[in-house]
Amino acid sequence: xxxxxxxxxxxxxxxxxxxxxxxxxxxxxxxxxxxxxxxxxxxxxxxxxxxxxxxxxxxxxxxxxxxxxxxxxxxxxxxxxxxxxxxxxxxxxxxxxxxxxxxxxxxxxxxxxxxxxxxxxxxxxxxxxxxxxxxxx
Amino acid sequence: xxxxxxxxxxxxxxxxxxxxxxxxxxxxxxxxxxxxxxxxxxxxxxxxxxxxxxxxxxxxxxxxxxxxxxxxxxxxxxxxxxxxxxxxxxxxxxxxxxxxxxxxxxxxxxxxxxxxxxxxxxxxxxxxxxxxxxxxxxxxxxxxxxxxxxxxxxxxxxxxxxxxxxxxxxxxxxxxxxxxxxxxxxxxxxxxxxxxxxxxxxxxxxxxxxxxxxxxxxxxxxxxxxxxxxxxxxxxxxxxxxxxxxxxxxxxxxxxxxxxxxxxxxxxxxxxxxxxxxxxxxxxxxxxxxxxxxxxxxxxxxxxxxxxxxxxxxxxxxxxxxxxxxxxxxxxxxxxxxxxxxxxxxxxxxxxxxxxxxxxxxxxxxxxxxxxxxxxxxxxxxxxxxxxxxxxxxxxxxxxxxxxxxxxxxxxxxxxxxxxxxxxxxxxxxxxxxxxxxxxxxxxxxxxxxxxxxxxxxxxxxxxxxxxxxxxxxxxxxxxxxxxxxxxxxxxxxxxxxxxxxxxxxxxxxxxxxxxxxxxxxxxxxxxxxxxxxxxxxxxxxxxxxxxxxxxxxxxxxxxxxxxxxxxxxxxxxxxxxxxxxxxxxxxxxxxxxxxxxxxxxxxxxxxxxxxxxxxxxxxxxxxxxxxxxxxxxxxxxxxxxxxxxxxxxxxxxxxxxxxxxxxxxxxxxxxxxxxxxxxxxxxxxxxxxxxxxxxxxxxxxxxxxxxxxxxxxxxxxxxxxxxxxxxxxxxxxxxxxxxxxxxxxxxxxxxxxxxxxxxxxxxx
Numbered sequence: 001x002x003x004x005x006x007x008x009x010x011x012x013x014x015x016x017x018x019x020x021x022x023x024x025x026x027x028x029x030x031x032x033x034x035x036x037x038x039x040x041x042x043x044x045x046x047x048x049x050x051x052x053x054x055x056x057x058x059x060x061x062x063x064x065x066x067x068x069x070x071x072x073x074x075x076x077x078x079x080x081x082x083x084x085x086x087x088x089x090x091x092x093x094x095x096x097x098x099x100x101x102x103x104x105x106x107x108x109x110x111x112x113x114x115x116x117x118x119x120x121x122x123x124x125x126x127x128x129x130x131x132x133x134x135x136x137x
Numbered sequence: 138x139x140x141x142x143x144x145x146x147x148x149x150x151x152x153x154x155x156x157x158x159x160x161x162x163x164x165x166x167x168x169x170x171x172x173x174x175x176x177x178x179x180x181x182x183x184x185x186x187x188x189x190x191x192x193x194x195x196x197x198x199x200x201x202x203x204x205x206x207x208x209x210x211x212x213x214x215x216x217x218x219x220x221x222x223x224x225x226x227x228x229x230x231x232x233x234x235x236x237x238x239x240x241x242x243x244x245x246x247x248x249x250x251x252x253x254x255x256x257x258x259x260x261x262x263x264x265x266x267x268x269x270x271x272x273x274x275x276x277x278x279x280x281x282x283x284x285x286x287x288x289x290x291x292x293x294x295x296x297x298x299x300x301x302x303x304x305x306x307x308x309x310x311x312x313x314x315x316x317x318x319x320x321x322x323x324x325x326x327x328x329x330x331x332x333x334x335x336x337x338x339x340x341x342x343x344x345x346x347x348x349x350x351x352x353x354x355x356x357x358x359x360x361x362x363x364x365x366x367x368x369x370x371x372x373x374x375x376x377x378x379x380x381x382x383x384x385x386x387x388x389x390x391x392x393x394x395x396x397x398x399x400x401x402x403x404x405x406x407x408x409x410x411x412x413x414x415x416x417x418x419x420x421x422x423x424x425x426x427x428x429x430x431x432x433x434x435x436x437x438x439x440x441x442x443x444x445x446x447x448x449x450x451x452x453x454x455x456x457x458x459x460x461x462x463x464x465x466x467x468x469x470x471x472x473x474x475x476x477x478x479x480x481x482x483x484x485x486x487x488x489x490x491x492x493x494x495x496x497x498x499x500x501x502x503x504x505x506x507x508x509x510x511x512x513x514x515x516x517x518x519x520x521x522x523x524x525x526x527x528x529x530x531x532x533x534x535x536x537x538x539x540x541x542x543x544x545x546x547x548x549x550x551x552x553x554x555x556x557x558x559x560x561x562x563x564x565x566x567x568x569x570x571x572x573x574x575x576x577x578x579x580x581x582x583x584x585x586x587x588x589x590x591x592x593x594x595x596x597x598x599x600x601x602x603x604x605x606x607x608x609x610x611x612x613x614x615x616x617x618x619x620x621x622x623x624x625x626x627x628x629x630x631x632x633x634x635x636x637x638x639x640x641x642x643x644x645x646x647x648x649x650x651x652x653x654x655x656x657x658x659x660x661x662x663x664x665x666x667x668x669x670x671x672x673x674x675x676x677x678x679x680x681x682x683x684x685x686x687x688x689x690x691x692x693x694x695x696x697x698x699x700x701x702x703x704x705x706x707x708x709x710x711x712x713x714x715x716x717x718x719x720x721x722x723x724x725x726x727x728x729x730x731x732x733x734x735x736x737x738x739x740x741x742x743x744x745x746x747x748x749x750x751x752x753x754x755x756x757x758x759x760x761x762x763x764x765x766x767x768x769x770x771x772x773x774x775x776x777x778x779x780x781x782x783x784x785x786x787x788x789x790x791x792x793x794x795x796x797x798x799x800x801x802x803x804x805x806x807x808x809x810x811x812x813x814x815x816x817x818x819x820x821x822x823x824x825x826x827x828x829x830x831x832x833x834x835x836x837x838x839x840x841x842x843x844x845x846x847x848x849x850x851x852x853x854x855x856x857x858x859x860x861x862x863x864x865x866x867x868x869x870x871x872x873x874x875x876x877x878x879x880x881x882x883x884x885x886x887x888x889x890x891x892x893x894x895x896x897x898x899x900x901x902x
Contacts, residue, residue, distance in 0.1 A: 024782070028862060028865045028869075029860040029862055029865055029866065030860060030862055031861070031862055032779045032781075032782055032862065033779070033782065033865070034779070034864075034868060034869070035868075036783060036868070037782045037783050037786055040783065040786035040790060041786055043790060044786060044789055044790060047790070067887065067888070070888070071884075073880065074880055074881065074884060077876075077877055077880060078877065081873065081874075092874070093870075093873045093874060093877075095858055095859070097859055111858065111859075111860070111869045111870050114876070114877075115868075115869050117880065118868075118869070118876060121880040121883055121884055122880075122883065124884065125883040125884055125887035128887040128888070128890070128891050129794065129886075129887050130790070130794055130797065132890055133794060133797045133798055133890070133894060134797045135894075136801055136894055136897070
């Protein structure tokens with residue numbers, strides 16, 4: 001697709017959509033949203049960018065292969081799940097929470113990190129699949 | 138003990154993954170692990186010799202009663218010392234034998250893995266962990282047999298061995314679970330001390346299960362054929378796994394459960410029949426083999442048969458004999474295997490009809506081999522003599538069939554004496570053939586691992602009280618009532634006479650029987666009826682069946698997969714739905730249709746029809762997209778914002794993916810004909826109706842039945858998980874483990890797509 005309007009707008013839209021995806025991720029614990037949806041929105045943002053500017057430029061923007069989000073996200077999720085076993089000697093996946101909410105982010109606990117892990121796995125999986133398929137097209 | 142096992146696995150993992158090239162002189166350090174473990178287990182000797190048991194227990198999966206509990210008693214300790222002791226010698230031997238092999242680190246990794254599994258197996262007190270270690274020994278054995286993976290025969294032997302031992306492993310699993318159900322515990326000690334009595338068919342089923350497991354592992358007829366095949370492995374493997382340790386795992390299992398089953402006469406009958414037949418059958422086979430390793434393989438099978446036979450006889454004498462024989466056999470058979478490896482390495486052949494006169498070239502080896510052959514023959518002052526004595530005492534002490542059993546044992550032993558001399562004496566005496574004159578002399582260090590095993594056989598044979606304590610404790614822990622004294626000289630009695638007789642007959646057989654090719658041709662005619670041919674025929678038939686089935690079920694057309702999945706689901710669901718058909722219809726509650734609902738319904742149905750009837754793929758995808766967004770609206774109207782959001786994003790991505798894939802698809806090659814269409818309409822309609830019914834059930838029935846779940850999440854989301862969004866709280870907290878596994882699934886599917894597509898691209902290039 002070679003549209004100058006789309007190219008220009010996606011540069012802003014990418015940032016906005018990514019910001020929105022983080023917003024959706026963070027509010028997940030209290031309002032509709034969460035890591036899964038957030039990850040999908042972020043993936044859509046990148047796919048949109050690749051539609052406008054071509055896949056190579058999106059790849060350049062990402063710097064790393066989206067597949068690397070998979071182990072990263074999974075490790076974050078797993079670490080947050082075993083953190084209570086390591087630090088507090090509590091069972092697997094027990095929620096640990098900070099006493100007071102942080103500004104902007106809200107309550108911080110292992111569940112949030114778990115959701116962040118999901119977020120990255122979802123981005124990694126959807127982008128890997130879509131990029132791989134579109135490369136063959 | 139678990140640490141002994143774990144440290145081996147850890148070392149194996151490091152060696153296997155990193156495979157760094159150690160300078161040759163440093164490879165000697167690998168030996169430190171088995172040596173250290175040997176010292177560690179030897180430190181249990183004082184405790185165990187006083188009749189104590191060492192129990193270590195850790196909770197692993199407490200909700201299923203699976204504990205990592207490990208027990209060291211006399212029997213376990215005997216095996217542990219054999220495993221680590223012979224392990225250390227084999228490690229040394231490997232270092233010399235496999236010199237210059239580029240993959241030697243991997244070889245050590247497999248050996249170490251095997252050692253860890255074996256340690257776990259013989260010290261495990263929990264049936265489930267026992268099973269896991271059992272399978273691990275099969276798997277590491279598979280790797281070791283198939284180590285020369287360029288050789289087709291090696292690969293085939295590896296597959297056959299894992300197929301047979303894995304088949305037995307399933308029976309062990311069944312045994313573990315069934316006895317866990319009966320006894321209410323997976324602990325072996327609790328089983329053995331349990332007072333509950335088995336009723337009806339229970340003992341026979343349990344005995345059958347454990348025997349199949351043990352017979353496959355310990356190569357008893359009709360499962361014996363994998364062991365001669367396994368001789369394709371490098372000689373250190375044959376020494377370690379297929380004579381001294383792994384094949385005795387089945388024997389270990391029999392001995393371990395002997396106290397439990399010895400009260401049932403079936404146990405003895407089956408063991409006697411199979412053990413007796415195996416020992417004689419395999420011993421006769423040795424007469425017709427010319428390959429040194431094959432002779433040793435069949436004599437090992439025969440020896441295992443003797444042990445099974447002894448367990449079958451039962452009673453203090455036979456059980457002590459079994460244990461003494463395990464030890465004696467491990468010593469001389471390991472020696473003979475290592476000698477065979479050296480001969481093979483130096484001369485390039487293992488054919489006894491071609492070998493001879495090697496004693497001149499390798500004098501040290503000659504005496505070591507002779508010592509092992511003499512121990513095997515049961516010459517006084519060797520370990521084998523004690524074992525043979527005890528075997529005859531065992532058979533003579535049987536109540537009714539003493540004479541028959543003794544004759545059986547003598548016949549087998551005579552044949553085995555021939556086998557021992559054929560390998561341990563024949564290649565070293567006589568004239569040196571012309572083509573072996575160039576044989577290089579040995580590197581000095583290679584002879585000392587077999588020298589140690591041979592020497593130990595002599596030491597324990599000459600000074601039996603060194604071994605008496607462990608033997609007594611081991612035999613007490615397998616159900617012997619009295620301690621059998623271990624003596625060289627019992628006086629000039631029947632047993633001694635029988636020993637001499639056996640020795641004389643064996644020597645006569647060795648001098649009279651000359652193996653040649655006509656004899657091997659003669660015996661090959663019978664191989665058609667051997668279990669091996671039957672099994673390989675079954676194997677071939679199974680492969681044909683599998684490929685036909687694959688062609689049927691996995692024909693590569695996505696539409697057929699969908700069809701199969703839908704039909705299978707239809708059958709499963711209809712079984713569920715038609716149990717109570719009245720339920721569903723009575724649950725439908727009609728409410729007046731609102732404007733929103735009407736519009737949505739029109740959208741849903743319209744887009745579906747459009748997708749189905751459109752002639753272009755792109756248009757069909759557009760129709761599906763509209764359908765997806767309409768469903769999204771359904772979620773919005775019925776206040777499921779989380780679902781709506783997710784559905785919206787997923788639908789968007791799906792459409793993008795579809796469009797991308799469209800580029801790669803060929804245009805419609807041929808539109809389906811009417812017959813196929815009517816079939817699809819039928820399948821789809823039935824499936825749709827069923828899904829509707831199940832949905833109705835979910836809405837009405839389950840909502841009532843599982844109302845407590847909704848209220849539980851509602852009440853506890855805030856207090857327990859500090860969240861207000863119940864959907865999210867369930868995902869990341871209450872059912873977080875599910876989500877964690879789902880992320881793995883997601884990652885795997887992404888990697889799968891990546892791999893498949895990239896592979897295609899490479900093929901195109």
